[in-house]
Amino acid sequence: MPPSSDQSFLSRLRHADPDRFFCTLFAPTCKRELLAILYLFNNELARAREVASEPMLALIRLQWWREVVEGQRKKHDIATPLSNALEAGLLEAEDLEALIAAREAECDDIPDFPAFLAYARGTGGRLARIAGKCLGADSPEVEDLGTAYAISGILRASSYLARQNRSLLPADGTAPDILAAHAKKLLGVKPPRLALAAALPAAFARRDLARSHERNLWDRLAVLRAAFTGRV
Numbered sequence: 693m694p695p696s697s698d699q700s701f702l703s704r705l706r707h708a709d710p711d712r713f714f715c716t717l718f719a720p721t722c723k724r725e726l727l728a729i730l731y732l733f734n735n736e737l738a739r740a741r742e743v744a745s746e747p748m749l750a751l752i753r754l755q756w757w758r759e760v761v762e763g764q765r766k767k768h769d770i771a772t773p774l775s776n777a778l779e780a781g782l783l784e785a786e787d788l789e790a791l792i793a794a795r796e797a798e799c800d801d802i803p804d805f806p807a808f809l810a811y812a813r814g815t816g817g818r819l820a821r822i823a824g825k826c827l828g829a830d831s832p833e834v835e836d837l838g839t840a841y842a843i844s845g846i847l848r849a850s851s852y853l854a855r856q857n858r859s860l861l862p863a864d865g866t867a868p869d870i871l872a873a874h875a876k877k878l879l880g881v882k883p884p885r886l887a888l889a890a891a892l893p894a895a896f897a898r899r900d901l902a903r904s905h906e907r908n909l910w911d912r913l914a915v916l917r918a919a920f921t922g923r924v
Contacts, residue, residue, distance in 0.1 A: 701728035719889035747799035816842025824887030837894035843875035844897035
C-alpha cells in the first residue's frame, strides 16, 4: 500500500502518535503501513474536538469521517488510503464507525464512571482490538490493554486539558486513583503473540500509572522487554 505523499504513513505517525509509532515497529513489516493508516485515522478523530472552537463543529468533523467510512470518496491524505484499505477488505467499516461514535462523547461532559469506562474502551480499547485484527488476532485481551492505555493517557492529559477548560474525567468526581486502579487491573491479561504489537502501548501505561513522568529511554526499554517476553 503506497504512501500518498513523499512522507510515508509510518514517518507521519512518528510525529502524530510517538507511542504507537514505536510499538508498530514490532509488527511484521508488511503490516506496518496499514497500522499507521489506522492510527493516523484515529489521530484525526482525536483532533476533531481539539481543533474545534465548539462541540458542534467537532461533530461536523466526525460526520465528515463517518461519510468516508460509509464509502464516500474524499480527496484527503488520510481519507484516500483509508478508503483504499476499506475497499480492499483490510479494515472493516463497522469497526471504524464504532471509533467515530465513541469520540462523540468528547463533545459533552462524561457524566460518570461507567460512561468514562465506556469511552476509554470505545476509543483506546476498540482501536487496539482493531489493530490486533489487522495483525491476525481478534482479542478481548488486547482490547483490555488498549483500554488501560486510554485511561492512563486521559490521566496524563488531564492538566493540559484543564488549561483549555476541557476535561475527559468523569463529571461525577470519581477520583483519579479509582480510574488508575481500574486500569491496573486491566493490565493483568496476556495478549496473543500474534497481536502483541497492538497491545504494546500498555507497557507505557504500566509505567505511567506507577508515576508521572515525561517519556524517556526507560519507557522504551519497558516496551522492548514486553515485546521479547510477550507480556506487557
